[in-house]
Amino acid sequence: MKRLNLLLGAALIAAGMTSCKTDTEQMAEQNIDRYESYVDSISRLDATERTSNWEAIDAEYNARLAEAEAALADAKDSQNAETRINDSKTEYENVKTETQNTVKETQGNALIVSYFGPNNMVGSDLNFDWVNKDNILSVYQNFVDTFEKNKDTYSREDFDQIKVWYEALDARKNTVEKEGLSSEDNNAIAKLKLEFAPKFKWERMTAKGEENKEAKEEAAE
Structure with a gap:
């Protein structure tokens, strides 16, 4: 049992x-x-x-x-x-x-719209033919205002893209000057550029420095 x-x-x-x-x-x-x-x-x-x-x-x-x-x-x-x-x-x-x-594409499109509006979607060809003697001052003004408003939210890639657009806009300005840009608007643009250039350079350099620091900290973990 x-x-x-x-x-x-x-x-x-x-x-x-x-x-x-x-x-x-x-x-x-x-x-x-x-x-x-x-x-x-x-x-x-x-x-x-x-x-x-x-x-x-x-x-x-x-x-x-x-x-x-x-x-x-x-x-x-x-x-x-x-x-x-x-x-x-x-x-x-x-x-x-x-x-x-x-x-990235959505954010990129939003960035374009913020700088140039929904009807001027600047592509990889950087076509700024829509900028003329009558609207170029307002384009520059919006560019500077948009940067000032959002500069603290941009990534390094955003700064690089903004730099490309700014340089292309400057190149377009050289053409517009020959098409009858008024001296008054030209002077106003020069003032905006003088305000924008050093500020952009500093913010872009700072953003790159912060991202490099973060990358090193992540690699060390």
Whole structure:
């Protein structure tokens, strides 16, 4: 009787261990499934929804990824589970790159609009033919005012882009001067340029210095 009880006890323990192992495997499978499903759901979102909620999406993704990777040790088929996770990682990185490019494009367009208005989307060809003797002073004035208002929010890339636009606008001014630009407007533009140039140089240099410092601090961590 005692032996039978011992055998039954051993069987119950073994069954309990098997059940726990099965539950653990099921939990691992669920976590990996949740991770895959989340990545799939992100892929199905439209670009606008992704970009407007990207920080929350990325935070949730990292939490789901951590769960899935922690589940690898308990997965019944760890090799297959790892392949599934890696495939979803690749899918997510593709979506992330696409989203970041969309964000940059959106921000770039917003920057253009802030400097030149919605009807003058300056492209890579830097075409400023729309600037003439009648509107060039207002273009310069808006350029200087916009910079003054937003200079503390610009990245190094923004400063570089603004520099390119400013130099192209100056080149256009040389042409406009020959097309009848009034001396009054010309003098007003010269005053704006005198105000803008040193301020822009300082802000751009400071922004680059801060970004280099941050990059060094991140590399040291």
